[in-house]
Amino acid sequence: MATPSDEMTKNITWRRFEDGQNKWDDWTDDIFNYDTSHKCPTYVHETPPCQGSCPSGHDVRGWLSIVRGIEKPTGEMSKEEYAFYRATESNPFPSMMGRVCPAPCQDGCNRNAVEDFVGINSIEQYIGDKGLENGFGFEAGKDTGKKIAVIGGGPGGMAAAYQLRRMGHGVTVFEAQPELGGMMRYGIPNYRVPRDKLSAENQRIVDMGVDVKLNTRVGKDVSVEQLENDFDAIIWAVGCWTGRALPVDGWEGTPNCVTGVAYLKAFNEGRMKVTGKKVVCVGGGDTSIDVVSVARRIGTNPAMPGNPEDVVNDNGMDQDEALVGGREPVDATLTSLFTKENMMAAEHEIHDAIHEGVTILDGVMPLEVIKGDDGRATGLKVCDCTMDGMTPVPVEGTERVLEADIIVAAIGQGGDLNGLEDFDNGRGLMDTTNNYQLKDKPNHFAIGDIVRPHLLTTAIGQAWVAAESVDEFLKGEEIKKRPKVDVHHFDLLEKLHEAGLDPAEFDPNAGDQRGTSSANYAVHNYEDRSFAEIIGPDELFLGHFEVTPRHKRPEDVPSADEVLGHFKERMQGLDDETAQQEADRCMSCGLCFECDNCVIYCPQDAVYRVPKAEATTGRYVATDYARCVGCHICHDVCPTGYIQMGLGE
Template identity: 55%
Template sequence: KQGHAVTVFEKYEKLGGMMMYGIPDYRVPRDVLQYEIDRILETGVETKMNTKVGVDVTIEELEKEYDAVLFALGAMSGRSLPIPGGDATNCVSGVAFLEAYNQGRLQHITGKVICIGGGDTSIDVVSVARRLGNIDNVPEKDRPEHIIFNDTAHDVVDTSKRLGADVLLTTRSTIENMPAAQEEIDDANREGVEIQGQLQPIEVIKGEDGRATALRFVRLEDDGSTVIEGSEFDVECELIVPAIGQGVDNEGIDGSFFNERGFIDADRNYQVPNKPGFFVCGDVVRPHLLTTAIGQAGIVAESIGDYLIGKDQSARPKVDVHYFDLMEKLNEWDLAPSEEYDSAGTPGKATDKADYAVHNYEDRSFASIIPHTELFLGHFEHEDRVARNHKLVNVDNVLGNFDERLIGYTAEEAQQEAGRCMSCGLCFECDNCVMYCPQDAVFKVKKDESTLGRYVDTDYDKCIGCHICADVCPTGYIQMGLGSD
C-alpha cells in the first residue's frame, strides 16, 4: 500500500507459516486463510516458494538485492525432551507432529500417545491425535515417527479401520494452573483426552531398537517442582510428543542476528538492533499469539516504509495501536491548517479564533488509554456480549471430526457486537456537550468545515470552564485544560 515492491521468500510450498502448518484446520479454516493470502498476493506481492533463506539464498545476497529485509521466520522448531532417552526415534516434538498433520502426511497414529506440556500446542497435539484415531499392526514404514521425520506420507486411510486413540496429556502444574485456557482443557476432556497434572517425566525407557517403550514419571507437590520421593512409575506408550517450547530454524543464517536464546531481538520499531535495514517480527522475536504477530507486522510495515524514505525512526507511542489522526482527516478533506502549526503539528499559539481551533483538538488516544473513570456510563444501556457459538465435540463423535469448533458471527451478529463499542476517547457525535452547555458555548461545526473528529467547536468568549461538557461526554473525549498567552 505504501508503493514499495515486496518479495516473500517461503521455504514451504504454501504460504501461511504457523497458521498453515502449525495450527489445526479446525481452528484456522484453510479456505478463509487461503482467501486472505490470495487477497494480499493480488496487491502485487512477489513470492519465491520452496526457498529457504540461509540455504537456498544467503543473507548477503538479500542485502545486496533489496533495500530492507524482514525476518518473519516464525518458531517452527520444537524442543526435544531434555531427559535420558529423549533421543528415542519415536519421541517427536509437538511442532513436528502438527506440521506432518497439516501437510496431510500424518493420517493416523499407532498405539498410546503421551504428550508433555500443558499449553496451547499440547492441546492441539492431543486433540488432533484423538481426531486422527489409532490403527494397530501397521508396517514399520507407517509408524508416525517415520512419517514425521522422513517426510513421507500415509496412504489415504479407510476410516472404518481407525479406532479411538489412547491419548494422555501430562503437565507439571496442577490441572487448574495449566497455561492452556480452561475452555480448551474442557474441550480436550470432553473429547476423551486423559489429563494428569503434577507429573514430571524423568526418563524415556527404550527398547533394543532405540524406540521408546515407556515414559517414566515422578509425582510433584502442588508447587509443580518439589518431587514426591518414591513416586516413580512408568507409562507404556508408542509415541511421545513433547510440546514444551519452540525454537527458530536458523540454519545458514549469521549467528550475530540471534540472541542467547536463539531468537532475534527487536527495538520498538521492530528493527534489529545495530543491523540497519534489517527488521523482525512474529514468533522469531518471542513465540506468542497469532494476533501478536499480526499486530507486530502492522508496526514493522510502517517502520520499513519510514526507513525506505529516510524518515526518522522515532520512538513508538506508549500505547502502540492504530489510532485516529485528526490532522490526517483534515488533510483528507482539504481542511488542514498550515502556517499556524509547527512541524510537529502543534498550534503555534493559543487561540480560539483561527480555523484550526477545534474543540479538544488533541488526539488523546495516541498517548493514553481512556480509563472507565472518564466515561459517562449513564449514557450507555447495558448490552450483553454476543457469544460465539461453540460446536461441541465429544468422545462419541471426535474420530475424524475436523469441523471448525468456533462458529463465526453472522453479519447481523457482527454488527450487533460492534455496536457495543463505546468509542473510548473519541467523539461519536452524541450532541451531549451541545445540549448540556449552560452558556451555549459549545456548538456544531458548519457542515462545510466538519469532518470525522471535527464535529463541535467552542466559543471561548462564552465558556466559563464549568466542566459540564466533560462530565456528560460519554467517551472521555473532552479534556478540560487551560491555554497560554
C-alpha cells in the same frame, strides 16, 4: 414501595463514586463549587486498552465503530468495505486472526469492568470473511524503485510484504515450504484455520505485485551474499520450526518422543492419517491443545504399518489413505505444570478439548521417559507439583507412569539457522534493535518468532514497524523512535480530510488571532494524547452502560463420541445483525460515540452538537465558552472519558 433485597443484587448499576465518597450532596452545590474552577471542557483522545493490548496495534475501536454504524464512510463505499480497510491498516489477515488469535485485546477490554468483554475476535472474523466474500483487495503504492527480500512467507513475512508494497517498494518473498502461510498453515489444524480462506488472504497480498519463490531456503538454495547483491534490504521472518525437547532423562534419542511442531506439521501436510493408541502431550499452551485435539480427531488403526512416530520423523513419508476407514478412538492426555486457570492456552480451547474427550492433568510435571527393551518409550513418569514462580516443585509420593505409544513435547520452539550461522545470537534466534534492525547489519531486519517466539499477531505488528524502519533506512533518514503507545492511531485531521472538512489555511499576517474557538484554521479544544496514554475504566462513566450479555458466535465443538473424523470448521461467523449488536457493546473508550449526554445534561446549554455539515467522528460536539461556567457535569456524564476539564487556569 421498598425494593426487595434480592432485587438490589441484580443488574448492578455503576457510578463514578461509591457511597460515602461523593463530595457534594446535590448537583447544585457541585455546580456552584466548580463554577470557581475556571476550567472548561476540552476533548482529549486517548488509546483504548483493547488497542493498547493488541501486539499488531489494531484500531479496534475504529472498526467496531464502523460495524455498529456510528462512523460512516464517505461516497459509495459500504460500511463492510470501510471496516475492512480500517482493520487491514495493521493486519492483512482479519479472517484468520479473527479465528485463532488468543485475543489479548479482549482481556484488556474496559467492558470487563461492567460485565464481559466485547467479542472483538468474532467481529474481526466477520470483517475478514466479508472482505473475502466481496473480493476486497489491496493496492500497491507508487513504485519507488527499491527492492526488498522477505525471507519467510508466514504471517509476519507476508504482512511485511503487504506493508512494503503499500509504500511502493518491490518485494520478493522466499519461502522454504511448498505453500505460503508459515505456522498458520503448518502449525494450526485446518478445522481452526480453513485453508481456502488462508490461501485467499495470502493471494490478496501476492496480487499487489509480490514475487514469491517457494521451496527456496535461503542459506541453502540461495546465498545471503546473493540477496545482498540483488536487494536494497532484507527482512528475516523465518519463524521457529524446531520444537524444544523435554528436559528429562530418557528423552534424547528415543524415536517415539517427538515435538509438537513436527507432529502438527505431519498432520497439516496431510501425511499423518492416524496416530498411536495412547498419546501423551506435555505442554499447556495452544500448541499442546492442538496436538491432543488432532489426536482425538484422527484416531488410530491397528493395521497401521510401522510405528506412529515414523510419519512424524520422516518428512517424506505419507500414510496410506486406506487407514482412515478403520480408525478407532485414541486416549489423549495433556499434562501441564500449571493449573487450568493458569495455563497459557485460551480458556475456551481448554474447555473445548475436555469436551472432545481429552484428559488434562494440571499441576503435573514430567520426571522421566520410561523405555522398553526395544528402546522406544512405553510411558512417561510424572508427579504432582506446585509452582515457585516458573519453577515446578515436585510433591513427594505422587509419582506414577502414564502409558504412551507416542510422547509429544509442546513446551516451546526454537529457530533453525542452519546455513545462517552468522545471524545466530547463540540461542537460535536473531538480535535486533527496538525497530527490528539487526544491530551489526544495518540493511538487515528481523521480525516474528526468530526474534522472540510469541503470537502470530505479534509478528504481524512487528512487520508494520520493520516496514517503516526499512522505508526510513532506504530514504537515508534516521530510523525514528517509536511512540510510547505504538499503535495505529485515529487521526482527526485525516478524518476531517476524508469528510471534506480540512481546516482553512493559516495566515500569520491576518492581525490579532488570539483565541481559536471560532476560527476554522484550527481544530480547537482538541488534544491528542493517544501516543502517550491508554484510558482505563476509572476514567469512564460506567453508569451509562447497561448490562448486555455478549453475543457469542456459534462453535462446532464435537463431543467425545463425535470427535473421531470431525474436521468441520470450529468457529462459525456472526450474521450482519448480530455483528452489529455485538459491536454496539463497545464503549468507545477515549473517543466520542455521540451519546448526547454532555448536550442533554449541560445546565448552561454551553455544549452543543456541531452542525451536521461540519461534524465527523471526533468532532460531534463543541463548547460555547461564553456560556460555560466550569461545572464539570459534561465531564462527569461522558461515558468514554473523552471530555476532560483542561482549559483555563
